[in-house]
Amino acid sequence: MEKATVQTSPRPQGSKRVVAGKRSLPDGGRNSVRKLQKREISSSGNWAISRTNSTEKFRNFCLLEEFDTHDPKSHEFLRLPFLKKRSRIVEIVAARDIVFALAHSGVCAAFSRDTNKRICCLNVSPDEVIRSLFFNKNNDSLITVSVYAGDNFSSLKCRTTPIEYIRRGLPESGFPLFESESLRWPGFVEFDDVNGKVLTYSAIDRIYKVFDLKNYTMLYKVSDKNVQEIKISPGIMLLIYNRKEGYVPLKILSIDTGEVLKGFNHPLHRNKKVDFIEQFNEKLLVKQENENLQILDVRNQQLIEVNRTEFMTPSAFIFLYENQLFLTFRNRTVAVWNFRGELVTTFEDHQLWYPDCNTNNIYITSEQDLIISYCKVKEDPTDLDDHGVGSINISNILTGKCLSKIQATDKDDPQRWRCAGGARRVREALEDVTALFYDEERNEIYTGSRHGLVHVWSN
Template sequence: MRDRSATSLYQALRLRQVEPRRRTEQVVSAKLRAPTGVHHRRQLVSHATTAININRAQQDNDDGTDPRQLQQLLAVPRHQLLVLLWRDGSWTVIKSTTHRVLLHVPPSIDHQAHSIVDNKLADALVVITATRDSALACQSILFRSILAGKAFSQHILRDECLAWPSFVEFDASNGKIMVCNPSSRRIAVWDMKSYELCFEHVALGPIVDVKFSRELLLVLLGSDPAQKLQKVAGVDLQFGEVRFEVALECPLRLTQLEFVHELCGRLLVKQRRKPVQVYHIRSKRVVSLADTSDVTAENVFLDQRDCCFSVLRNKTIERRDADGNVVATAEIDEVVAADFRIGQVTRFEQAITIYVAPSTKAPGRIHVVCEVTGAVLASSSVGSLDAQDESPVLQALTFNCWHDELYTVDQSNLVRTWKMQSQPNKSIMQEVLDDVLK
């Protein structure tokens, strides 16, 4: 949700939840054994299905969207819950094992749900709502209340003005909430567990964007008239002090900026159709990475724990260190590679990354790919079990790494739980690890 057009309230908030990165102990070598193909291939088998038929408005919204469509799907594995946020502002909580509806909260005149966040530190669901006066409000609902079928909420961030152009961001890995008001150049950081104010920071220049990094807050500073990014400041998340400021060699227009990431003392800056530039924060040295012009924000993924990042291309997964050097490559199954686009990323132990990607050719088909070997862990149609029927277009999907499960919702609001089949008494992840560590 990065578009901040003032014409729409739904575009007035940028909310991004950063999942915590688990520490990986496995060292990835420069040469990895080629994938064995069908040895890793598994089918996704549906073991629980249900159609969510909540009584919602049948008419279209003002923007032409169907209010019955799903806006966000959130899995809460520790409580075996699925939270579904609908376009009309209502939200539903169901049990992921039985798909029994535990709670449904319809939209009200004063508050309409906009986004949902799983706050693991407080064991609560945070619901960001749009208010009648075109502002935003945040409510925290304990999961023990939801499991009891009730929605007792606590208003948080009451002292913050969340009207346009302010935005809020939740970061589970750092345990912080960031509220930014570009007009006043003020940034406030709150604790996710206690909802107490940690510190305030006032930027010395116009704020282009603010984003979380590991133990840092990256403040992108630029110029108002030309809307160009000129320098990046790193603010310590514990004390609120400025650790560094890096001036770019050439100011970048925001329309051409692909991404800015901090990775182990380096800044990765990417401009459209240009190579990735690596800025060394201490030495001020700048290195341009060859053959990275096609890298985009959608096909690059950071691993802060191992100080490396992965790039997904047509048929390969490249793993690079913080300086941009390729340390490992893995080939994706040829059959899947021609039909593969990047989707959800889930980190596992032992340097295993699962890419859950909807198919480009068949809207109801997905692929689950391992980063280390490039092997296809699972590939299946998530449409009807009847082969005669066409696979429906998926509205949303999310992966549960705790139980090797995939949850999907299609256009008919049919919720399905898919289990990756494996050998008896042996999980699919353990099977992959046994093979990788040989």
Template sequence: MSSAYVPTIGTTTGSSTDCQHQVSEIKGKLKRKLSYDTETTGKPCFAQKRRRSSHIGTKCQKYNSHLVRKLLSRQMDSRGYRIFNKHARSHERFRNFSLVSKLDSHFPDNTSDLFKLCFLRKRSKVVEIVSAKDIVFGLTQTGVCTAFDRLTSERICFLNIEPDEVIRSLFYNKSNDSLITVSVYRADNYSSLKCRSTSLEYIRRNKPNMGFNLFETESLRWPGFVEFDDVNGKVLTYSATNKVYKVWDLVNYNLLYAIVDAGIQEIKISPGIMLLIYNRSDVGNSTTNEECVVPLKILAIGSGETLKSFNHKIKPHKKIDFIEQFNEKLLVKQENENLEIVDVRTASIHCVDSTHFMTPSAFIFLYENQLFLTFRDHMVSVWNFKGELVTTFEDHMLWHPDCNTNNIYITSQQDLIISYCKNKKQKSNFGQHRNRVLSSSSEDGSDHNDEHDEVSSKGSLNISDIFTGKCLAKIVAKRSQSNYQEQLRALDDVTALYYNEELNEIYTGNKLGVVHCWSN
């Protein structure tokens, strides 16, 4: 039936007669689907198979009525598919989420033939979670990375292949289906970064030592670094020894080009381009009327070709809070000064008052939607590139003030944010909030029984719409569920969070080194 509707989705240019004809056609098909089977029993097929009580019959009728409304809405609305799809994903996708399993990274009795990890002697909090297909990786603060089979909830292996290896970061390379680990070792006093790529197939077979080292020619000793950019499919390394930046292909790790320039202070990566920020310099001879500029250069990230070089004037003797690049927009903020949004194509500058936009602790750019998120004092805000506040969230106070990408998740469509938040302790307020959220999802035929559950004072997992700020779902510990105490422990001080969009599962890590899986 859906294939017949596809050509008319989002169409609003037809006459009223055509629209009425479409409505009649939808209703007719649905009625025929539930019509009497007069050739056989003469009884309603629907009532014969599904009707067991008057309560169930009423509920099914409400569901079918709502199905008609959803199909009509999809047919008649100009935004058609987006509304239908977003409605299903927002309310139905996270409905009835609960704790389904736990993955413990603490194995003090590890007796591997290769080595015995000394870092497993005590528990350590989970600082990063990565999910790659059917494998979940949990990284602890002590540097132990454990791979789990999501289907069986069993430990597969440790990614540490040496007893003194401390893994600092993980990156799932979708382009070649491998996991990249960034580690330090006791042999050089944990001062140099070493990268290794291991195929997921080797990990499934418990052979993590079959991976290979990356960027062996580079000395990534502090302040050297490595940065993986999955948007552009590139890797940026900086060797502090010879002050050379290099750009590599993320698919085959081939070197693309090098940048040798001792004056570079920082590099920012955006889709298709790189922004080179140089050390600020003073211009002019007068000490009373001193002018200060920051030299900037924009490169094509694929070839390293210079696209534009220019100077940006700044106030002297003022600290630079940040300089960020987003496509053709440049965001510059100095201490206690207004935010400047510069269009690098036209050199025009739009200023946003410092009382309206205060320096955030972190940024996340939403490239698909031409917006950006700011994080400040447990709060999240959404802005556009006119300096206008687009969204404030109604119930999304972050638990941790030092937000990073390991304890929040933005969906690939960049329409939802999932975070570990402070839960409202006032039961009356929370009940009103739940009534409001569930009433919006009641059109889907959802059950309202859980609105009466007593909610713990622990934190909660909040799923909010980035465009509207509405809280679409909230995962809390509920007394009505048999594993209530286990959920309380799982939601006590969540230290890492990840959402698997393919499996529709949320993974959280806590201070005890346990990864919990939430699903419906």
């Protein structure tokens, strides 16, 4: 059921899971962050007005600034050789006026958008390899999830640091979280901003625990050793048990109290593997290999099936809560479905750059009306080489229309790139974009490159 998880960069109001690695790697540990993006949204009023405003908002975006995560002077105290090397950006998070950029090596740097200067390196230990970031809006702090050379990079350690301390250049002023939990592989920690909860799994005693994201107090635990997986939705948790002969046992729990709301068995084809099981409010999505997609309403057991030729197993989902829709990602394409099993939207001019659904290069706005992605250039759709110059496309989710794009072409007005130092630098900034984030408050897009650079785009 691995295909049901989304590989994505952390977002405000999002949910993400970080899994401990099996072993240490010479490059500082593979970035195997499992993240499931879930975001509450508000209904929009007039879509025509919204579409017009969105087009104007992204019109004439240009390259404003460039930050470099690689700083030999600040890296002098780092003990591990690979931490001192330049590497690609894998995550970008913006919080208040600060941009955080995490490199694949495990080095994380903070930059001020007010002064356009580097603030500090967030690695507070010489052997710390930061694996992931999460901005906790409940207490205005940044949570870093790290592994350390001291235990062969095998156990996750969490740390929270107030944004104000980072702004002052004092990342060491944070404090550790979940010290009582043994987060060795296959242990994990999952931050769920929608419900304001943290889910941990200790592989040693095989216990799941739920904490309050506001004050990190433990609320309850699930110690059933037959639980194979847990999926989180607004207000509920889905417990998926070890598969039985011909069915899989499932339970739905209240995310706030852990109370069992419903327990039932879902029938399965005996000799076929499960591609995914996903819970979306009252809807259960089940897909087995070479079988139809099943959409079950757990309230009344009403079942809808979608032919396997129409719905093929995607590599990732993103659920759109109030709109009762979900996005699927497969073979560089994005599609929008409803829970009647109907295809709602396909996107024009929106061929994703990465074939493996690297959703580090995808951002969904908090209104869930726009998708911002790093895409292939339409003029050369047959170019499937993952090294080259792409474009940043902004598209409407409900209509599939491309509203605007940031690209480097000879037809661009040179005045547009005046602040960027010319079209050449723009082209370089759009080459091999490895991470993308949109700051909705500042109306700025941040992109990361394979050289460890962060570029700021705005109008």
